[in-house]
Amino acid sequence: MGYQWDWQVFLQDTGGGERYIDWMMSAWGWTVTVAALGWVVAIVFGSLVGVIRTVPSAPLRILGNAWVELFRNIPLLVQIFIWYHVIPALVPAMKGLPSFILVVFALGFFTSSRIAEQVRAGIQSLPRGQMQAGLAMGLTLPQAYRHVILPMAYRIILPPLTSESMNIIKNSSVAFAVSISELILFAMQSQEETSRGIEIYLGVTALYIVTAFAVNRVMAFIEKRVRVPGYVGAAK
Amino acid sequence: MSSLDYSIFTWELMRGFVMTGLAFSVQLTLVAMFGGILLGTLLALMRLSGLKLLELPARIYVDGLRSIPLVMVILWVYLLMPLILGRPIGKELSAFVTFTIFEAAYYSEIMRAGIQSIPRGQVQAGQAMGLTYGQNMRHVILPQAFRNMLPVLLTQTIVLFQDTSLVYAIGAYDLLHGFETLGKNYGRSVETYLAAALVYFVICFSLSTVVKRLQRKIAIIR
Numbered sequence: 011m012g013y014q015w016d017w018q019v020f021l022q023d024t025g026g027g028e029r030y031i032d033w034m035m036s037a038w039g040w041t042v043t044v045a046a047l048g049w050v051v052a053i054v055f056g057s058l059v060g061v062i063r064t065v066p067s068a069p070l071r072i073l074g075n076a077w078v079e080l081f082r083n084i085p086l087l088v089q090i091f092i093w094y095h096v097i098p099a100l101v102p103a104m105k106g107l108p109s110f111i112l113v114v115f116a117l118g119f120f121t122s123s124r125i126a127e128q129v130r131a132g133i134q135s136l137p138r139g140q141m142q143a144g145l146a147m148g149l150t151l152p153q154a155y156r157h158v159i160l161p162m163a164y165r166i167i168l169p170p171l172t173s174e175s176m177n178i179i180k181n182s183s184v185a186f187a188v189s190i191s192e193l194i195l196f197a198m199q200s201q202e203e204t205s206r207g208i209e210i211y212l213g214v215t216a217l218y219i220v221t222a223f224a225v226n227r228v229m230a231f232i233e234k235r236v237r238v239p240g241y242v243g244a245a246k
Numbered sequence: 247m248s249s250l251d252y253s254i255f256t257w258e259l260m261r262g263f264v265m266t267g268l269a270f271s272v273q274l275t276l277v278a279m280f281g282g283i284l285l286g287t288l289l290a291l292m293r294l295s296g297l298k299l300l301e302l303p304a305r306i307y308v309d310g311l312r313s314i315p316l317v318m319v320i321l322w323v324y325l326l327m328p329l330i331l332g333r334p335i336g337k338e339l340s341a342f343v344t345f346t347i348f349e350a351a352y353y354s355e356i357m358r359a360g361i362q363s364i365p366r367g368q369v370q371a372g373q374a375m376g377l378t379y380g381q382n383m384r385h386v387i388l389p390q391a392f393r394n395m396l397p398v399l400l401t402q403t404i405v406l407f408q409d410t411s412l413v414y415a416i417g418a419y420d421l422l423h424g425f426e427t428l429g430k431n432y433g434r435s436v437e438t439y440l441a442a443a444l445v446y447f448v449i450c451f452s453l454s455t456v457v458k459r460l461q462r463k464i465a466i467i468r
Contacts, residue, residue: 083450084443085408088422091439099436176313183315187414194317194415207325215314215322222313 019206020213030200030210037196038217044113044192045182049175051118052125059122060129061155074126081123086184090116094188113185121178128170132163165236172229176222193217254432255441263431267424268445270338274420275407278345282406283399285346286353291383293358304354311351317415319348324416337418341410349406356398360391397461404453408446421445 020031063074081089093116098104104112136159144154164171186194197214201207292304311319323344328334364387372382392399411422419427422442429438 079451083447083454085411085446087411087414088443088446092443096436096439180315183317184412186317197321211322211325215318218314218318
């Protein structure tokens with residue numbers, strides 16, 4: 011291989027008074043921020059939708075199922091364009107919102123459909139008796155969910171939730187399409203400016219791997235801390 | 247609420263802008279599906295071979311690709327292919343290569359689960375019959391693994407079809423690009439993005455309904 015490496019590229023000035031490495035680090039920050047906020051949106055809506063898919067009321071269940079099908083069957087990129095180009099055009103109140111917020115919601119709602127599916131599966135994997143015991147104790151339905159069902163369900167779905175948390179880091183890369191200055195946009199633009207694509211891409215790829223690994227470790231730690239002795243997944 | 251104008255969705259314009267894009271998206275999906283399942287099965291066999299020399303590269307390949315975003319892989323291939331081949335390659339060809347090697351990582355995990363789900367007795371029965379490793383795989387294990395995993399493989403293919411929209415990163419002309427170009431040319435971006443979402447939804451939703459039905463059918467027979 012006669013390739014001439016030039017790692018100095020990261021120390022070059024971008025022309026804006028900062029070096030490429032600084033730009034890359036701030037891009038990493040954007041990637042993590044978009045993913046983290048999207049994750050919060052996804053957990054909130056995913057839990058809500060997952061729960062209403064298991065309640066006795068049929069209209070609520072249908073609403074929950076429709077939500078999941080809608081956000082699962084349209085590509086994330088198309089959803090981002092809808093949030094960015096279509097919704098502000100149709101809803102004047104949304105016009106002033108920065109694209110960053112729109113992307114967070116796009117990513118969050120997209121991911122919420124997958125989390126809703128996991129929450130539903132987690133709830134339905136619990137023995138019926140748990141809910142019945144809760145109700146027999148005189149808990150209301152929301153109380154039974156809050157104190158009996160959900161604490162168990164969340165623990166059960168931690169492993170799939172871990173892979174979803176790693177997915178959202180990867181999926182946040184699609185934000186480049188609406189000019190969020192995250193890692194992929196950094197990679198594309200600095201590749202063009204410096205023509206040192208291989209070094210730049212290696213840097214970005216390494217950051218993605220590091221991030222995914224960190225998320226994985228954090229989730230594994232949580233999993234270990236909250237596990238219920240003698241119950242599902244407690245082995246190992 | 248600004249008024250929407252659907253008059254641009256004529257047969258003529260759809261054929262001119264959108265159909266070429268749709269054809270490419272479908273082609274890309276099919277090529278990556280067949281190529282990906284083939285390469286993925288090979289990788290799965292390597293990982294289950296019990297030979298370190300085969301296991302390790304397969305694991306690095308699969309875990310490596312699964313931990314970086316598809317867009318990153320799209321950019322990598324588009325950057326590296328011309329350097330390796332010594333001549334520029336088109337966006338479309340680059341996309342075919344990218345999606346095949348990327349999806350292989352995901353299909354390989356599915357095939358691995360499929361192979362592992364086959365009861366040990368089946369493997370042993372094959373061996374007792376005097377089948378070689380290859381024969382056993384070809385006639386006993388893989389057909390069953392493939393069949394058991396068919397719904398999951400197809401679900402992955404639906405995800406793959408959605409992911410083809412990411413060729414946006416290198417500007418290849420796919421279904422989304424078709425709608426986008428139509429919208430830009432006629433100043434009707436809002437309508438064309440909505441139409442794109444609708445088309446993707448209809449395709450993916452109907453396919454996943456078919457897969458669900460198939461799943462029930464397979465589940466009953468087994």
